[in-house]
Amino acid sequence: MNKMTDGHIVSSYNKDLNHLHQLVIEIKDLACKQILEAAQSLIEEDVETANKVILGDRAIDELDIKADEEIIRLIAKRQPVARDLREIMTIAKVVSDLERIGDQARRLAHLTIRFYDGDANPPNHHLLDDLIKMTGFVNLMVEDAVSAFDELDLTMALDVIRRDGAVSDDFRSALRRLSTYIMEDSRSVGHMVDVVLGLRALERIGGHAKNISRHVVFLVKGKDVRHETLEQVEAEIASRH
């Protein structure tokens, strides 16, 4: 329960909103677990865990649908306005981003299967260094973005938005490093392409965390900053209204 969801005269309204809010936390927990387990499967060459991640994405999809159903029911029943309306619209968008984060974790798990299942030819582990490093970073961004949503913390939201710039920088640096590997050993091109796809999936997770943080700004300030520059978002957060 936070300031956005409580305080209604009709207490069942609080309950409905809180339930929806908790659903977001539940989906986030599941999505982050998927990211970490996908990375774990890569590090430990664990195909079984990778398959578990791929199957586990269905649970996120089901929660995504459940959240949408509850949102539709709540709008029909309560006709929300003002901060309640913003809360519900934000939840719909945050859930959608979390579901896509789950999809990216599944893509990462597919790499493990490509690299280590059966007679597959595993890559040099050095190729995976950037993947592992970025995984921890973007996973924390997702945790922090949803924490900003949960606690209505604009400082945290702004921090996550800024960190997305670092993810993009890391992505480009990783591409440069991989290019040098290819120049040294062109036989590893197939692995490189897979690693780039994995990096791209992680970069997208960072992007979704940034989206969630921008939704938090809308939730708190009532201003849609999805397409604003970082400077504009900073100014909006610093403004009184």
Added chain:
Amino acid sequence: MLSVTPNTAGVVTLPKGLVGAGFAPVADESRAINGTVGDITAVDPRMTARNVNVYYGDKLAINDVSLDIGKNEVIAMIGPSGCGKSTFLRCLNRMNDTIDICRVEGEIKLDEQNIYDSSLDVVPLRAQVGMVFQKPNPFPKSIYDNVAYGPRIHGLTSSKSELDDIVEESLLKAGLWDEVKDRLAETGTGLSGGQQQRLCIARTIAVAPEVILMDEPCSALDPIATARVEELIDELREQFTIAIVTHSMQQAARVSQRTAYFHLGQLVEVGKTDDIFTNPRHGLTEDYITGRFG
């Protein structure tokens, strides 16, 4: 298990003072009322109220309210019971004059004419600023006579055919003509509640008012009749200026272009309806429209 170690290159310095300070200015700000939040003016005002105070005996019912009512707009006045929204509405055509202990201070103008000028005749004023009440109140006369009553007493017509035209046109505008054209001689009180309310609206517009005041016009109607009246309000806006008091937030959101929120006799906030119902600026407005007002 993989340990989560953020890339330190991504850690950034945050501006100080933002922690916890940025959240929901609306919800965290004091609920104190320091004047009206929002723009009280209209681009093309038909009525202007400035520094209006209304007393019932010694009791201050309206406290320093200033507000424009723009031409061809629907402005909704919302607020909890006893907040003064109906009292303010009734000031706009001096309906409060009928209450002995009521005293109005300040200035209310209709097209630059101060309606509280002592030389002003309230009878033509109430034709210019018509009113529709909560409960449909047709006269115990025929449907035709209900609509024809105003034009007759105000001397707006010189012939029966002219009067017939006004009656037909008014009933058409009120969306009632097709339902009653074959029974104009029947009594108005025999109509359904929704039809009676539309008859009252026809009666109001028959004297060609500039402004129509509506005091909870749908509160006695079923949802279908309410929808018809709301549709009518939207159509009438092209010709008239409408101020509506309603207890239904959804109705205010549906029919109005501007919304004014009253609280304990004060005008707390006024603004575009789209803004008020998505991102109100005052905590009291937000509390009220989201059902948090205790």
